[in-house]
Amino acid sequence: MRIALLLFFTLILVLPTQANDGYKLWLDYQPIENSTLKDEVGELMNGIYLFDQGPTFEIIQSELSLASEKMLGASIDFKKINREKSLLWIGTREQLLPFLSASLESEIKNLGEEGYWMGMIESDGAKHFTIVGNQPVGTLYGVFNFLQNIQKGTFDKNTLISDYPKVKIRMLNHWDNLDRTVERGYAGFSIWDWHKLPEYIDPKYKDYARANASIGINAVSLTNVNANALVLTTDFMKKVKVLADLFRPYGIKVYLTARFSAPMEIGGLETADPLDPEVQSFWQKKTDEIYSFIPDFGGYLVKANSEGQPGPHEFGRDHSQGANMLAEALAPHGGLLIWRAFVYSHEVDEDRHKQANLEFIPLDGNFRDNVILQVKNGAIDFQPREPFHPLFGAMKETQVGMEFQITQEYLGQATQLVFLAPMWEEVLKSKTFRPTANSTVSEIIQTPVSPRQVTLMAGVSNIGNERNWTGHLFAQANWFAFGKQAWNPEINSDQISEDWIKLTFGQTQELVSKINQIMLPSHEAAVNYMTPLGLHHIMGRGHHYGPGPWVTGGRADWTSLYYHRADSLGIGFDRTSSGSNALSQYAPEIANNWSNTSQIPEKYLLWFHHVPWDFKMKSGKTLWKEIALHYDQGVKSVAEMQNIWASLENDLDAERWDHVNQLLAVQRTEAEWWRNACLLYFQTFSQRPFPAEIEQPAGDLDYFKSLSFPFAPGIRPSW
Amino acid sequence: MRIALLLFFTLILVLPTQANDGYKLWLDYQPIENSTLKDEVGELMNGIYLFDQGPTFEIIQSELSLASEKMLGASIDFKKINREKSLLWIGTREQLLPFLSASLESEIKNLGEEGYWMGMIESDGAKHFTIVGNQPVGTLYGVFNFLQNIQKGTFDKNTLISDYPKVKIRMLNHWDNLDRTVERGYAGFSIWDWHKLPEYIDPKYKDYARANASIGINAVSLTNVNANALVLTTDFMKKVKVLADLFRPYGIKVYLTARFSAPMEIGGLETADPLDPEVQSFWQKKTDEIYSFIPDFGGYLVKANSEGQPGPHEFGRDHSQGANMLAEALAPHGGLLIWRAFVYSHEVDEDRHKQANLEFIPLDGNFRDNVILQVKNGAIDFQPREPFHPLFGAMKETQVGMEFQITQEYLGQATQLVFLAPMWEEVLKSKTFRPTANSTVSEIIQTPVSPRQVTLMAGVSNIGNERNWTGHLFAQANWFAFGKQAWNPEINSDQISEDWIKLTFGQTQELVSKINQIMLPSHEAAVNYMTPLGLHHIMGRGHHYGPGPWVTGGRADWTSLYYHRADSLGIGFDRTSSGSNALSQYAPEIANNWSNTSQIPEKYLLWFHHVPWDFKMKSGKTLWKEIALHYDQGVKSVAEMQNIWASLENDLDAERWDHVNQLLAVQRTEAEWWRNACLLYFQTFSQRPFPAEIEQPAGDLDYFKSLSFPFAPGIRPSW
Structure with missing residues (x-):
C-alpha cells in the first residue's frame, strides 16, 4: 500500500514533464x-x-x-x-x-x-x-x-x-492549393484535406476555428489567390460547406478565391468577359449555388490581371468592371467582393511601385459598395520593410482594406524568428496626410467610406499541417499578433508580445522580459541583415530564400538589379522627380519631405534615392560604412537573441527550448550569409574597404552566387 | 487547504482524459x-x-x-x-x-x-x-x-x-521526394525536411528511429525510387549524414536511391554507360565520398529501365552490367546494391506479367555477390491480391529479396482500414516448388544463395508528417506488421494483430477480440469489394483511387481492359498456354495445377483464365453470380467492421474512436461505390441480372465514369 501510494505521487510528479509539442x-x-x-x-x-x-x-x-x-x-x-x-x-x-x-x-x-x-x-x-x-x-x-x-x-x-473590434472583417488568406501544397507555406502541407472532405472531418478544423476565435479572427479565405476554378464546382462546395458549418458558431465566415476565367474552365463558355450576359449568368448561378450550401458565405477574393492570373483586361475591361460583375452576383446574398490591388502589367514600362495607383485611381468611384480593394501594406511585395502603400489615402470613394503577410516569405521563411507586429504597427501608424492632415493608415482602414461598406484587414496565413501549426514556434506569435492588430489596429506590439509570451510560456517577469528582448528587436534585426536603409527585393529568385542581390536576366522587375541599382557611383532606386517619380503618388507633405535625402527617414533612403557611396549619413559616417554597419548589426542582434534564449534553458520545457535554440543557430548562420554575400557583392560596386569595426565579411562571392535551392519550400514542387 | 487537496485529486482524475493523437x-x-x-x-x-x-x-x-x-x-x-x-x-x-x-x-x-x-x-x-x-x-x-x-x-x-531476425536486411523504402511530396504517400508531406537539414534536427527523426528499432527494422532508403540525382550531391550528403548519425545507435543503416543517369546530370558526363571508364570513375568517387560522410552507409537502391527511369538499356547494356558497375563501387566499403526487378519495357508486346522473368532469368549468375534483386510480391503491381511473383524460386544463383508495399496505393489509400499482414503472410507461405519441392517464398527470401550474400525484405513506407505518422490510425498496424514479418517471415498475422492491439489500445480480452475481428478479415473484405476472384488493376488511372474498370486509351498495359478482358463471353486474363502463357513461368507443379479452371484456387481464377459468365464455380453458382456475391460480401464485411467499432465507443478514448469511426464510414461509402461501379460496368458485358440475394447495385454508370479526382493524394501535385 505504501509503495502504491508512493508510486501514485511519483506519477503526479512525472506527468508534467511530458513534452510540449506546441x-x-x-x-x-x-x-x-x-x-x-x-x-x-x-x-x-x-x-x-x-x-x-x-x-x-x-x-x-x-x-x-x-x-x-x-x-x-x-x-x-x-x-x-x-x-x-x-x-x-x-x-x-x-x-x-x-x-x-x-x-x-x-x-x-x-x-x-x-x-x-x-x-x-x-x-x-x-x-x-x-x-x-x-x-x-x-x-x-x-x-x-x-x-x-x-x-x-x-x-x-x-x-x-x-x-469591440475596430475592423469589421478580420481575415486569414490561405494560399493553399487544392492538392495540399501551400504557396509560400513553410509549415508543411495545407491543413485542408480536400480529398477526405466532406466525409472525414479532421478534429484539427475545430481547433483551428477555436484558435482564430480566441484572437477575434472572423473570416477565412480557404484557397490560394492564384486560384483553381475547380473549387467552385459542386463537389468542392460540399467540402467547403463542412468547414463553413464547423466555423459558423465560432463567428467565422468562409470566403473562396474566384478564378476570373472560371466561366471558361468550368462553365463551358468561350469568354469570361464581365459584360457578357452568359458570363454574368454563370456567376449568378454559381453564386446562388454556393449560397444554397452556405447561407452565410462571405464572398470572393480575387487576384486578377496580376502575375499571369486572368482578369478583365483580357476582354478589354477594367478592374472595376470585373469586380462589379462578381459583386453583382454576390449582392443579393449580402456577399462581399474583395479585389486585390496587387497588380502589375506584364510590360514593365513604369516603375512597378507606381502601377497599382496608376491602375486604380482612375477607377475611384466606379466600384459597387460591396466591393473592397485589398491593398498590400507596401507597393512592392511584403518586403522586410516597406513604406506604406500610396493607395492608402489616395482612394476617396473606394473602400480599401489592408493585406499583411503573416507567412514569412521574405522574412526568414521556415527558419527565422521574426516578430512581425512591430513592422505592421509601423505601417498602421504611418501618417498619410490624406484624406485629412491627421490621417493614418490605421484610421483609413477603420473608416468605411459609406455606411454600407465594411472594413477589412487580411493576413496571408502561416498555417500548415506541421504539429505546431506554423513550423517555427515563434511564428505562432505572428498569427496571434495579426488577430490582435486586426481587432485593434492601434494596439502596441509590445502589449501583444507580452500577452503572447504569458499565454505561451508563463508569467514570470524575467521570462516575459527576456523573451520580449528577443521578439521586439527581431524585425529590425532581419531588416538589418537582409535589406537595411531601404534596400529591397534582393533575395534569391523564385523561392526568395536567402540573398540574391546579383539576380539578373529575364523580366526586369523580377531581378534584384532593378531594385538596388548599385553602380560605381552609388546605390538605391531614384523614385524622386529625377527618377520614376513614384514619390509623387504620396501626399505632397510626404513627397516633398522624402524627396530630400537629408529629410527622408534613413530607413527609407535607398527605397527612394540613388545615393553616392560617400554620402554622409546622420551618424556622420559614409553610406557605404553605414550599410556595412547595419548588416553587421543584424548579425550581432541575432547573436544576442541566441544568448538570451540560451539563458532560458532551465526555465522552459526541453522540447520547445531545443526547437527554438536550434532554429536560432540556423538564423545566425543565415544572417551571416546575408551579410557576407550582400556586402561582398555591393563592394564590387563601391570599391571601398569594409569598416574596421565590423566582423569582416568572409567567404567567396562566386560560391554564394553558385548556391541553388531547388527544394526550397513554398514554391511549386519540382517533382 | 481542503479545497486545494480536493482540487489536487480532481486534477489527477482529469489528466488522463486528454486526447490521444496517435x-x-x-x-x-x-x-x-x-x-x-x-x-x-x-x-x-x-x-x-x-x-x-x-x-x-x-x-x-x-x-x-x-x-x-x-x-x-x-x-x-x-x-x-x-x-x-x-x-x-x-x-x-x-x-x-x-x-x-x-x-x-x-x-x-x-x-x-x-x-x-x-x-x-x-x-x-x-x-x-x-x-x-x-x-x-x-x-x-x-x-x-x-x-x-x-x-x-x-x-x-x-x-x-x-x-534473432530471420532476414538480414529489414528495410523501409521511402518514396519521398526531395521537395517533401511523397509518391503514393497518404499521410501528408515527407518527414524528411531536407530544406532545414543539416542544421535543424526535428525531434521526430529520433522518434522514427526508435519506432523502427522497436520492431526490428534496421535499414532505411530515404528517397523515392523514381530518383533525383541531386540527393547524391555533397550538399545532400551532409543532410543524409545527420540522419545516418542519428539512426546508427538504433541499429539502422541508411540507403539512397541512385539515379542511373546521375553521371550525366550531376557529373558533367555525356553518358551513363556502365562500361564507360569515366562513368565507373564517377560512381567510385561519388561512393567514396558518401562513405567519407557515412562510414556505414548501406548502399544504393535502384529502379532502372522501368516506367521511364533511365537505366543500362539506353546504353545497350543489360541489368547485370548496370547493377555490377554500381556494386563494384560499393564493394570496397561493404555496401549493398539493391536492384529492383519491377521492370517492364515500354513496348508492350508481351504480357507484362512475364517481363521481369524474361529480363532477369537470362542474367542469372551474372550478378556480383553484393547485388540483391528486390522483387515485388507479385508480378503486376501491389494489387489487392496477387499470386506470388514467379521470380521467387526461378533465380538459382541470384539473391532475391522481397518488396512489399506498406503504403496502401491499391488498398484504400488514406481512408480504408486494411490490415495487410494476412496478405503478406499468404505470399510468404506460398509454395514455389523451386528450388526444392518444399520451398516457399518465405524460405527463399531467408536463404542466402552464397555465404557472402544477405537476405532482404523491403516495405514501401506509409509514413508522413501527419501527427499520427500514417494518416489512418490502423495504418500504424501495417508498419508494425511489416517489421514483425521481416524479423520472422513465418509469424502468423493474428499474433501480430493481437500484439499490436494490446500495445496500442489495451489488453482486455474483449477489446482484443473485437478489434481482431475488424482487422483480420479486412484484407479479404477489400479484395472482395475491389477485385475479387483474381481481378486486378481496374482502379482509376494515375492516382489509383476508386474503381476504373472502364479505363481505356493510351498505353495498353495502363488500361483496365488489358487486365480484366471482359467481353460478352466472359471475363479474365488468359495466361495459360492458350493465352500469354505466363503460367509457364511458375514451377510445373503450379503451372499444371493452375492451368486447370477446376483446380486453380478460385481467388486466382480470373488472374489466369478468361472464364465464361456461366462457368460453374465450386459453390455451384455461376461465375457472374459469384462475382456479384463477392462484391456484395465486401460491402457487408465493412458494415460489420463498422458495427464492431461502434460497440467500442465507451472502451476507447474519444479522439481515436471518432477518427476511426469516421473513416470506417468513408470506407463503407467507397466499398459501395466499388461494388456498384464495377458490377454495373461488368453487367454491360455479362448482360445478366444481379442475383436477388444481394443489395442491388445502385447508381448510374455514366456518373461513376464521370468522376474525376484531380487532387487525389500520392501523385505529382497539379499546382
Missing part, C-alpha cells in the same frame, strides 16, 4: 499559481450560469470546462447551477436585459454585433460578474478575453471591460 | 493494472544494472526510464545500482561472459549479430534476470521485447526467450 498554441491553460487569484477564479467558476444555449454557447461551455479543469483542476457542472446563486453570468444583451440599467444597455448596444462587456451586475442585492455580448459571438470573444486575463494573471473582477 | 504509436506505455505483474516488474525495474555504456545503451537506459515512469510511476536511478544487488542485468555477451555457462554462451553466440537472449542467470547464489545481445543492438531488441511483453501482460521472468 499544438495547443496560446490556449494551453495552466494551473493558476497565485493563490488569491486561484481562490477568486475558483469561486466564479464554481457557479457559472449560461443564459443561452445554441452552438456558440456550447463552445463557451466547453471552453470554460476545459479552462476550469486545467487552471483549477475542477470540473464545472453547468446543470446544477441556480441562476440567482451563480456568481458568473454569461449571456447576450437581450437575455440579460432585465438586469441591465438603461445606460448600461445602451453602452453595450453601441459596442456592435461583435462587442462585449464584462463587469459586476447587482440583482436582488447579489452581485454577479457578468460577461455579455450583443450576439453570441461577442459573448464568446468576452469569454476568451476573460480566460486570457486569468491566464495572464491580470484578471480583476472589479475592473469593467468593454471592447 | 503520435506515440505502439510505444505508449501504460500503467500496469495487474498488481502481481506490477510488483514483479517493479522489483526488476528498481535495480537495473547496465553492463555497457555507449550510444545504444544510452537509448536502452532512456527507454527503460520512460517505461518505468509510465508503467510504474517510478523513476530509475541507474547511478545508484550495485551490480550484485541488481535484479535486472543488461549487457552484451562479451561483458556478461563471466556469468554465462559455456553452452549458454555458445547458444547466444549462434543467435548472430542482432540476436538476443533473456532469462535468469545465477551468480554467487543470486538470481539476475538478464537481457543479453551479441551486440548492443541485439540487446536493444531484447529490451524492446521485454518491455512489449510487459505491456502486453505476457511477461514471465521465468520464461527463457531467445530470438
Whole structure:
C-alpha cells in the first residue's frame, strides 16, 4: 500500500514533464499559481450560469470546462447551477436585459454585433460578474478575453471591460492549393484535406476555428489567390460547406478565391468577359449555388490581371468592371467582393511601385459598395520593410482594406524568428496626410467610406499541417499578433508580445522580459541583415530564400538589379522627380519631405534615392560604412537573441527550448550569409574597404552566387 | 487547504482524459493494472544494472526510464545500482561472459549479430534476470521485447526467450521526394525536411528511429525510387549524414536511391554507360565520398529501365552490367546494391506479367555477390491480391529479396482500414516448388544463395508528417506488421494483430477480440469489394483511387481492359498456354495445377483464365453470380467492421474512436461505390441480372465514369 501510494505521487510528479509539442498554441491553460487569484477564479467558476444555449454557447461551455479543469483542476457542472446563486453570468444583451440599467444597455448596444462587456451586475442585492455580448459571438470573444486575463494573471473582477473590434472583417488568406501544397507555406502541407472532405472531418478544423476565435479572427479565405476554378464546382462546395458549418458558431465566415476565367474552365463558355450576359449568368448561378450550401458565405477574393492570373483586361475591361460583375452576383446574398490591388502589367514600362495607383485611381468611384480593394501594406511585395502603400489615402470613394503577410516569405521563411507586429504597427501608424492632415493608415482602414461598406484587414496565413501549426514556434506569435492588430489596429506590439509570451510560456517577469528582448528587436534585426536603409527585393529568385542581390536576366522587375541599382557611383532606386517619380503618388507633405535625402527617414533612403557611396549619413559616417554597419548589426542582434534564449534553458520545457535554440543557430548562420554575400557583392560596386569595426565579411562571392535551392519550400514542387 | 487537496485529486482524475493523437504509436506505455505483474516488474525495474555504456545503451537506459515512469510511476536511478544487488542485468555477451555457462554462451553466440537472449542467470547464489545481445543492438531488441511483453501482460521472468531476425536486411523504402511530396504517400508531406537539414534536427527523426528499432527494422532508403540525382550531391550528403548519425545507435543503416543517369546530370558526363571508364570513375568517387560522410552507409537502391527511369538499356547494356558497375563501387566499403526487378519495357508486346522473368532469368549468375534483386510480391503491381511473383524460386544463383508495399496505393489509400499482414503472410507461405519441392517464398527470401550474400525484405513506407505518422490510425498496424514479418517471415498475422492491439489500445480480452475481428478479415473484405476472384488493376488511372474498370486509351498495359478482358463471353486474363502463357513461368507443379479452371484456387481464377459468365464455380453458382456475391460480401464485411467499432465507443478514448469511426464510414461509402461501379460496368458485358440475394447495385454508370479526382493524394501535385 505504501509503495502504491508512493508510486501514485511519483506519477503526479512525472506527468508534467511530458513534452510540449506546441499544438495547443496560446490556449494551453495552466494551473493558476497565485493563490488569491486561484481562490477568486475558483469561486466564479464554481457557479457559472449560461443564459443561452445554441452552438456558440456550447463552445463557451466547453471552453470554460476545459479552462476550469486545467487552471483549477475542477470540473464545472453547468446543470446544477441556480441562476440567482451563480456568481458568473454569461449571456447576450437581450437575455440579460432585465438586469441591465438603461445606460448600461445602451453602452453595450453601441459596442456592435461583435462587442462585449464584462463587469459586476447587482440583482436582488447579489452581485454577479457578468460577461455579455450583443450576439453570441461577442459573448464568446468576452469569454476568451476573460480566460486570457486569468491566464495572464491580470484578471480583476472589479475592473469593467468593454471592447469591440475596430475592423469589421478580420481575415486569414490561405494560399493553399487544392492538392495540399501551400504557396509560400513553410509549415508543411495545407491543413485542408480536400480529398477526405466532406466525409472525414479532421478534429484539427475545430481547433483551428477555436484558435482564430480566441484572437477575434472572423473570416477565412480557404484557397490560394492564384486560384483553381475547380473549387467552385459542386463537389468542392460540399467540402467547403463542412468547414463553413464547423466555423459558423465560432463567428467565422468562409470566403473562396474566384478564378476570373472560371466561366471558361468550368462553365463551358468561350469568354469570361464581365459584360457578357452568359458570363454574368454563370456567376449568378454559381453564386446562388454556393449560397444554397452556405447561407452565410462571405464572398470572393480575387487576384486578377496580376502575375499571369486572368482578369478583365483580357476582354478589354477594367478592374472595376470585373469586380462589379462578381459583386453583382454576390449582392443579393449580402456577399462581399474583395479585389486585390496587387497588380502589375506584364510590360514593365513604369516603375512597378507606381502601377497599382496608376491602375486604380482612375477607377475611384466606379466600384459597387460591396466591393473592397485589398491593398498590400507596401507597393512592392511584403518586403522586410516597406513604406506604406500610396493607395492608402489616395482612394476617396473606394473602400480599401489592408493585406499583411503573416507567412514569412521574405522574412526568414521556415527558419527565422521574426516578430512581425512591430513592422505592421509601423505601417498602421504611418501618417498619410490624406484624406485629412491627421490621417493614418490605421484610421483609413477603420473608416468605411459609406455606411454600407465594411472594413477589412487580411493576413496571408502561416498555417500548415506541421504539429505546431506554423513550423517555427515563434511564428505562432505572428498569427496571434495579426488577430490582435486586426481587432485593434492601434494596439502596441509590445502589449501583444507580452500577452503572447504569458499565454505561451508563463508569467514570470524575467521570462516575459527576456523573451520580449528577443521578439521586439527581431524585425529590425532581419531588416538589418537582409535589406537595411531601404534596400529591397534582393533575395534569391523564385523561392526568395536567402540573398540574391546579383539576380539578373529575364523580366526586369523580377531581378534584384532593378531594385538596388548599385553602380560605381552609388546605390538605391531614384523614385524622386529625377527618377520614376513614384514619390509623387504620396501626399505632397510626404513627397516633398522624402524627396530630400537629408529629410527622408534613413530607413527609407535607398527605397527612394540613388545615393553616392560617400554620402554622409546622420551618424556622420559614409553610406557605404553605414550599410556595412547595419548588416553587421543584424548579425550581432541575432547573436544576442541566441544568448538570451540560451539563458532560458532551465526555465522552459526541453522540447520547445531545443526547437527554438536550434532554429536560432540556423538564423545566425543565415544572417551571416546575408551579410557576407550582400556586402561582398555591393563592394564590387563601391570599391571601398569594409569598416574596421565590423566582423569582416568572409567567404567567396562566386560560391554564394553558385548556391541553388531547388527544394526550397513554398514554391511549386519540382517533382 | 481542503479545497486545494480536493482540487489536487480532481486534477489527477482529469489528466488522463486528454486526447490521444496517435503520435506515440505502439510505444505508449501504460500503467500496469495487474498488481502481481506490477510488483514483479517493479522489483526488476528498481535495480537495473547496465553492463555497457555507449550510444545504444544510452537509448536502452532512456527507454527503460520512460517505461518505468509510465508503467510504474517510478523513476530509475541507474547511478545508484550495485551490480550484485541488481535484479535486472543488461549487457552484451562479451561483458556478461563471466556469468554465462559455456553452452549458454555458445547458444547466444549462434543467435548472430542482432540476436538476443533473456532469462535468469545465477551468480554467487543470486538470481539476475538478464537481457543479453551479441551486440548492443541485439540487446536493444531484447529490451524492446521485454518491455512489449510487459505491456502486453505476457511477461514471465521465468520464461527463457531467445530470438534473432530471420532476414538480414529489414528495410523501409521511402518514396519521398526531395521537395517533401511523397509518391503514393497518404499521410501528408515527407518527414524528411531536407530544406532545414543539416542544421535543424526535428525531434521526430529520433522518434522514427526508435519506432523502427522497436520492431526490428534496421535499414532505411530515404528517397523515392523514381530518383533525383541531386540527393547524391555533397550538399545532400551532409543532410543524409545527420540522419545516418542519428539512426546508427538504433541499429539502422541508411540507403539512397541512385539515379542511373546521375553521371550525366550531376557529373558533367555525356553518358551513363556502365562500361564507360569515366562513368565507373564517377560512381567510385561519388561512393567514396558518401562513405567519407557515412562510414556505414548501406548502399544504393535502384529502379532502372522501368516506367521511364533511365537505366543500362539506353546504353545497350543489360541489368547485370548496370547493377555490377554500381556494386563494384560499393564493394570496397561493404555496401549493398539493391536492384529492383519491377521492370517492364515500354513496348508492350508481351504480357507484362512475364517481363521481369524474361529480363532477369537470362542474367542469372551474372550478378556480383553484393547485388540483391528486390522483387515485388507479385508480378503486376501491389494489387489487392496477387499470386506470388514467379521470380521467387526461378533465380538459382541470384539473391532475391522481397518488396512489399506498406503504403496502401491499391488498398484504400488514406481512408480504408486494411490490415495487410494476412496478405503478406499468404505470399510468404506460398509454395514455389523451386528450388526444392518444399520451398516457399518465405524460405527463399531467408536463404542466402552464397555465404557472402544477405537476405532482404523491403516495405514501401506509409509514413508522413501527419501527427499520427500514417494518416489512418490502423495504418500504424501495417508498419508494425511489416517489421514483425521481416524479423520472422513465418509469424502468423493474428499474433501480430493481437500484439499490436494490446500495445496500442489495451489488453482486455474483449477489446482484443473485437478489434481482431475488424482487422483480420479486412484484407479479404477489400479484395472482395475491389477485385475479387483474381481481378486486378481496374482502379482509376494515375492516382489509383476508386474503381476504373472502364479505363481505356493510351498505353495498353495502363488500361483496365488489358487486365480484366471482359467481353460478352466472359471475363479474365488468359495466361495459360492458350493465352500469354505466363503460367509457364511458375514451377510445373503450379503451372499444371493452375492451368486447370477446376483446380486453380478460385481467388486466382480470373488472374489466369478468361472464364465464361456461366462457368460453374465450386459453390455451384455461376461465375457472374459469384462475382456479384463477392462484391456484395465486401460491402457487408465493412458494415460489420463498422458495427464492431461502434460497440467500442465507451472502451476507447474519444479522439481515436471518432477518427476511426469516421473513416470506417468513408470506407463503407467507397466499398459501395466499388461494388456498384464495377458490377454495373461488368453487367454491360455479362448482360445478366444481379442475383436477388444481394443489395442491388445502385447508381448510374455514366456518373461513376464521370468522376474525376484531380487532387487525389500520392501523385505529382497539379499546382
